[in-house]
Amino acid sequence: MDPIKASSSLRILLVEDNEYDRQAFRRAFQKSPVSSDITECVRGEEALKIIRTHAPSFDVVVVDYALPGMSGLDLCKGLLHEKTSLPLVILTGRGSEELAVQALKAGVDDYMVKDPGRIYLDLLPVVLPGAVRKHGDRLARKRAEEALRKAHDELEQRVEKRTAKLARTTEKLMLELTERKRVEESLRLSEERFRSVAQTASDAIITVDSRGKILFWNHAAVNMFGYSADEAMGKPLTLLMPERFRKDHDDALKRAVSTGRSIMIGSTVEKVGLKKNNIDFPVELSLARWKTREGIFFTGIVRDVTDRKRAEEAIRHLSQQLIRATEEERKKLARDLHDELGQALTALHFSMEAMHDSLPEELKAQKASCDELIGQVEKLGDTIRDLSSELRPDMLDDLGLVPTLEWYIKDFVKRIGGLQIDFQTIGVKKRPEAEIEIVLYRFLQEALNNIARHAKAKHVSVLLTYSHPKLIFTIKDDGVGFDQTEPMVPSGAKRQPIGLLGMRERVVSVGGSIDIRSSGGKGTVIRAELPIALREAGT
Numbered sequence: 001m002d003p004i005k006a007s008s009s010l011r012i013l014l015v016e017d018n019e020y021d022r023q024a025f026r027r028a029f030q031k032s033p034v035s036s037d038i039t040e041c042v043r044g045e046e047a048l049k050i051i052r053t054h055a056p057s058f059d060v061v062v063v064d065y066a067l068p069g070m071s072g073l074d075l076c077k078g079l080l081h082e083k084t085s086l087p088l089v090i091l092t093g094r095g096s097e098e099l100a101v102q103a104l105k106a107g108v109d110d111y112m113v114k115d116p117g118r119i120y121l122d123l124l125p126v127v128l129p130g131a132v133r134k135h136g137d138r139l140a141r142k143r144a145e146e147a148l149r150k151a152h153d154e155l156e157q158r159v160e161k162r163t164a165k166l167a168r169t170t171e172k173l174m175l176e177l178t179e180r181k182r183v184e185e186s187l188r189l190s191e192e193r194f195r196s197v198a199q200t201a202s203d204a205i206i207t208v209d210s211r212g213k214i215l216f217w218n219h220a221a222v223n224m225f226g227y228s229a230d231e232a233m234g235k236p237l238t239l240l241m242p243e244r245f246r247k248d249h250d251d252a253l254k255r256a257v258s259t260g261r262s263i264m265i266g267s268t269v270e271k272v273g274l275k276k277n278n279i280d281f282p283v284e285l286s287l288a289r290w291k292t293r294e295g296i297f298f299t300g301i302v303r304d305v306t307d308r309k310r311a312e313e314a315i316r317h318l319s320q321q322l323i324r325a326t327e328e329e330r331k332k333l334a335r336d337l338h339d340e341l342g343q344a345l346t347a348l349h350f351s352m353e354a355m356h357d358s359l360p361e362e363l364k365a366q367k368a369s370c371d372e373l374i375g376q377v378e379k380l381g382d383t384i385r386d387l388s389s390e391l392r393p394d395m396l397d398d399l400g401l402v403p404t405l406e407w408y409i410k411d412f413v414k415r416i417g418g419l420q421i422d423f424q425t426i427g428v429k430k431r432p433e434a435e436i437e438i439v440l441y442r443f444l445q446e447a448l449n450n451i452a453r454h455a456k457a458k459h460v461s462v463l464l465t466y467s468h469p470k471l472i473f474t475i476k477d478d479g480v481g482f483d484q485t486e487p488m489v490p491s492g493a494k495r496q497p498i499g500l501l502g503m504r505e506r507v508v509s510v511g512g513s514i515d516i517r518s519s520g521g522k523g524t525v526i527r528a529e530l531p532i533a534l535r536e537a538g539t
Contacts, residue, residue: 009035010129011057013050015075016064016091017042021114024121025062032125044070048078055084060132065092065099073103080107087135089128091120109135113501123315137202141301144201145286148299156292204302210257210295212237212250224304226276242274256289257296265289273302282309349377393441401437402428402464405444409462416452420459427466432532439506439530440464440473446503447475447526455479455524466532473528481518503528 010029016022022040029036039058041047044067051061061079063072070078076088090103093114103111110131112120162180204224207216217232225232225240232239238246256262264287273283284303289296356370396404402425409421431437444462451457457479465472500516503526507514512530 009037010132011059012036012038012128013047013058013061014038014040015042015044015047015061015067015072016040017067018064021064021091024118025124028121028124034125034129036125043068044072044075044078047075051079051084051086052082055086058086060087060089060128060135062089062091062128065090073106073108076103076108077106085139087131089131115505116502119318141201141203141286141303144203144205145288145301148205149288152290160293201301205299206237206240206302207297207299208237209297210253212253214239215297216299221302224275224302225273231276240274242272242280245272253298256298260289262287262289270305273304281306345377345380349374352377396437396441397434400431401440404437404441405462405464408441408444409448412448412452419452419457421448421462422460423462423464425464428464428471429466432471432530435510436471436530436532439510439512440471440528442506443473443503443528444475450500451477451479451524455481457523469531471530471532473530474525476523476525478523481520481522481524483520500526 012029014022014025016025026038029038039050041050044063047061047063048070051058063075065072067075072090072092076090079086079088087109088107089110089112090108091112091114092099099111110127112123112127114120199218201218201220204221205216205218206214206221208214214232214235214237217227217229221232222228227235227239238249241249252262252264256265264285266288268284268286271283271285273281275281282305284305286301288299290299291297352370352374356367356374359367359370361367393404393407395407406423409423413419413421432440448460451460455477457477459478461474461476463472463474463476465474504514507528507530510530512528514529515527516524517527518524
């Protein structure tokens with residue numbers, strides 16, 4: 001499929017059963033510079049019929065994961081099984097790494113999460129054209145790989161025929177010479193076809209022998225690495241990689257030659273390349289191993305993924321900035337509630353007391369009404385203090401993470417009731433950075449709220465451990481758990497998100513990682529690891 005041109009409309013088949021989400025999808029493209037033509041349907045079965053008869057009418061298919069009847073993933077699997085040549089993108093409000101891996105392994109081109117802030121809508125006009133282009137690039141590369149394999153097979157067959165004919169008797173020498181010329185001409189044409197395909201490919205195509213010496217170097221490799229064909233031919237492949245990777249490469253090459261096995265052969269892996277000007281850059285490498293009578297050879301297709309990595313880093317940075325901005329707004333709102341509304345209520349309280357005291361004793365009904373109003377003002381003040389603490393507890397800034405977690409757990413148990421929570425710290429003698437503190441505080445808030453709403457747990461264990469250079473936060477409950485094949489849905493509960501995605505985004509935004517383990521009826525364990533630098537208490 002050809003890449004979408006900037007001046008043409010992006011023809012989208014949207015499979016979404018939620019009317020509000022369909023409208024939001026259309027508005028996202030109406031606000032963007034990307035021209036679009038959107039066809040809608042609400043069920044997977046309907047979409048399957050449309051695509052079977054009108055596939056050329058669309059550039060991309062966007063599928064909601066949670067559809068009535070046939071699920072979004074089953075629809076994608078059906079289309080892939082029928083070899084429908086359309087890029088597929090899954091949308092879901094219950095996104096997780098496990099679902100992403102499942103979808104991508106099935107062959108889906110991309111995956112987007114319907115985040116609570118609906119940022120994904122702003123990314124749609126960028127991601128969908130990118131998915132179409134990547135899909136087209138992958139088909140082109142597949143065709144190039146197929147042509148390359150076909151050329152190799154034809155070359156080997158021709159060489160074997162030539163060798164067999166050369167073994168004929170002297171009486172057939174003239175016939176053999178004639179046949180040899182024919183075979184050589186066929187080989188020349190075959191090699192020319194291979195070189196024509198390889199030289200016009202957009203990815204670098206490099207062939208090396210069993211010693212790692214470069215035997216073939218196409219035009220894309222010249223542009224990518226900066227070496228001309230004369231400079232590269234006959235040189236070791238390690239010329240194209242940073243010094244720190246060269247010994248491992250040599251060892252892996254020896255194993256691949258001697259055993260015929262390598263984890264890289266037949267798969268696409270991410271590596272680091274080195275340009276002629278000594279600049280590192282990220283690449284994707286697809287490697288094939290082939291053998292002739294001359295020996296064992298390896299051919300790699302290399303793609304520069306610098307732009308993709310920059311885009312991923314930009315998205316991570318945007319997420320981090322959004323989280324920080326949210327926390328700043330929470331902090332400002334908490335301060336406004338405490339300082340402005342709190343002071344106003346205090347003044348109102350004093351005024352009501354003064355009014356009460358100024359009333360004559362015989363106006364008992366009026367004094368009782370004042371007492372009732374004073375009580376309501378006091379309750380409102382308590383509510384405002386609770387809201388301010390929930391938004392951003394002053395204790396977190398003044399006393400630090402551990403005392404704030406202890407306070408929150410005690411307050412949570414008091415509010416919820418029927419839930420036992422054990423909290424323990426190991427090795428945490430100094431305070432982490434302020435950004436880490438608020439991430440872990442929100443992490444605990446979300447986890448306990450999820451447990452209270454969905455888990456039906458009786459006991460929760462919270463453990464905060466410092467193991468250089470990481471801070472490890474583990475929360476374990478004995479509740480009903482959930483099926484990780486549908487990672488964002490608690491066992492036996494209605495289909496709704498439970499906030500794990502927000503927890504994951506917060507942890508990843510500060511360079512951490514999160515692991516979630518659960519199964520129906522066996523509880524849930526959530527473990528977050530964050531790289532930190534501890535500071536002295538009180539700083």
